[in-house]
Amino acid sequence: MIDEMIHKLSNCVTLSSRDKDVLRKMITKVVDLEKNTNVKREEEKPDFIHLLMNGWACRYKTLENGKEYIVGFLLPGDLSTLNASILTRMDHSIRTLTRVKLALIPQERIDHIHLYYPNITRAFFWSTLLDESILREWLVSQGGRPAAVRLAHLFCEIMMRSRAAGLTDDYSFYMPLTQEELGNATGLTKVHVNRCLRHLRMENLIEIHRHRVSILDWERLQTFGEFQTTYLHMPRIVADLSLQEQVRKTG
Amino acid sequence: MIDEMIHKLSNCVTLSSRDKDVLRKMITKVVDLEKNTNVKREEEKPDFIHLLMNGWACRYKTLENGKEYIVGFLLPGDLSTLNASILTRMDHSIRTLTRVKLALIPQERIDHIHLYYPNITRAFFWSTLLDESILREWLVSQGGRPAAVRLAHLFCEIMMRSRAAGLTDDYSFYMPLTQEELGNATGLTKVHVNRCLRHLRMENLIEIHRHRVSILDWERLQTFGEFQTTYLHMPRIVADLSLQEQVRKTG
DNA sequence: CGATCTGTTGATGCTCATCAAATCCAGTGG
DNA sequence: CCACTGGATTTGATGAGCATCAACAGATCG
Structure with missing residues (x-):
């Protein structure tokens, strides 16, 4: 529950x-x-x-x-x-x-x-510190990264957070947002969000179907999105994901 | 101390x-x-x-x-x-x-x-929540407000924080930043920061001299900067400042 | 099945970045 | 006291990224 x-x-x-x-x-x-x-x-x-x-x-x-x-x-x-x-x-x-x-x-x-x-107190405090850390990352994303990168970065973050909550066990996640909402969160207009999403699709980085985002190449998406995992303060999930990525590549 | x-x-x-x-x-x-x-x-x-x-x-x-x-x-x-x-x-x-x-x-x-x-624990916790609140405000500032407004907003914030710490008792404050640093904090280049500062000066909103920012019209600066005090969670300072503003206006 | 919300595409223009160079200023040493 | 120096500020010219406006196609839903 x-x-x-x-x-x-x-x-x-x-x-x-x-x-x-x-x-x-x-x-x-x-x-x-x-x-x-x-x-x-x-x-x-x-x-x-x-x-x-x-x-x-x-x-x-x-x-x-x-x-x-x-x-x-x-x-x-x-x-x-x-x-x-x-x-x-x-x-x-x-x-x-x-x-x-x-x-x-x-x-x-x-x-x-x-x-x-x-x-539990400790865990709760950690949770608020995580929120703060995410805010800092969003801030630099807004100010310093171009639109498509910003979106890619957001997808990486949601991927990891979905994993952390046990909401998915592959490289896809549920994202019930309209492109307009995505824009409101990244400081872009829905029109430009749309164009950037197309770009990410063209680059074979992601696929979106019925509010489900599938990541086609986790490593390339991270690179493109300038995504570093540190700020999420989730060593366990990071380990899980990179392990799985290795398995996927070598086997 | x-x-x-x-x-x-x-x-x-x-x-x-x-x-x-x-x-x-x-x-x-x-x-x-x-x-x-x-x-x-x-x-x-x-x-x-x-x-x-x-x-x-x-x-x-x-x-x-x-x-x-x-x-x-x-x-x-x-x-x-x-x-x-x-x-x-x-x-x-x-x-x-x-x-x-x-x-x-x-x-x-x-x-x-x-x-x-x-x-004290309560006060410390309040302090970290304040940091978080400021981050949220910076985020919307970055994403949603034009450059000059962003700067005006930042000045309003620093004014209030300086007051809250008892660092000044008039409508001016010390700000030891270069225009480049100001740009790094607002997501702008130093060139554009310079132009926006000139604009604020032309509008008779602020004056800057030897790293001291003087606010020439507190109310107009707040309006221009779309500054609402709520996010700073400092009812006392807000009250102080608006009282003083009234005194200044009525005589 | 129309009505409405969401996604997609095109054309145009503004805000702000970028590059470059000139001026100002504070601090330093002769 | 003045010349020197390196950083900070200021100004100009050009262009990229993204907003805005508009219209249409597709999805979703009662």
Whole structure:
């Protein structure tokens, strides 16, 4: 039920079965949400901590001109406002990108965990540091890499995050985004996203079919996308993937 | 000695004199560093927690083409690698931008604080959440705002952060950056930075003299820079500044 | 089955990068 | 005090990358 989160957090600490039990029990309420529903709006006071169990969501900000800018994706297993108790206002909004199953976790449960389960506390902290690291990488991508490279880089990242959450076991992943949303996340227009995707297809780097992205050449895509794995802080997944890549090549 | 940090953290919690004492005592060693010295390099294992006591530093990443990209500024009172114990490798580097006085804090002290001083723990956590929030704002700035607006926005941010750290008490602040560094932080070339600065000067929004930026019209600069204060999570400073602005206008 | 959302392609122009050179300025040494 | 020097700022000319506008084709859905 919450395997994705456990799978992901295992990159930081080894969770005992006791730990896993605690994680399962922190969930008091699960809600189903339609596509494109706002979970939390900018300026609002955060209350619950959210765990995405199913589907995709995003963090976004609204610019002066009314355009929406996506500043992060939430995949199954991702936690959102772990900060609920500290900040008085959201500095961004959260919206679902698909139908979603969302667990609501009361702040008290988290506080309780902080008191008695240092292992989990550590993993939670790691998770927020990972979010921050991803933001830094997105920032340099925006500012310093051309459009097609930026997209390739994003695909590499989502590939690894999907693996980390145990959502896929080959070189493809589910990505329920329109080209416009992809543009909102990379600072490009949908038109230019479209042209860059064609370029990646032409180069035989990826294939997209019914919201499933297949990576045709993992190594070349990484090179093209200037993708370095360090910033994801997931040594285990990195090892898994490169091992598998070797097997694929030699055998 | 560490007034800037205390000043800044007071935006989150009210620190008792006991708390302040603990903060003073966590510093075991202070080093002086020359301009442009690396404090920490990408891929290295973080060890000490750093507190900048004097001067400026920056977080940066190096792109494939060798260019450096600044992903954050550290001002006096700012803490850097609060995460030291959790991450095994730095995902970015830290370098001084001026001569700097840097306090090194052993991880044990921080752990100790986490155990016995919930107030300070809360303030530290707030501080890392603030860093994350600033990153999100930089990201949308890069992707969604034209060059001149981006710069104006950055000046507004630094103005407020300087205030929060008690570094200035009027509408000007010290900014020891070259135009090239300013470009590395905003994703622009130094040439274009120069042209945009001229534009801001022509509009009578700012004045720059010997690394001191004077804001000539705080309200207009905020409007021009599409600057909203929410993301800095500093209600007190916001209140201070708008009060002062009113006084200045009405007499 | 039309209605609407998403993807695709073309034409045009603006923002900003790039390259190059001149000027200014702070610091250094005679 | 002035000449020297290397870095920072400023200005000009040119072009690339991406935005914008517009129209159409294809998918998806009630």
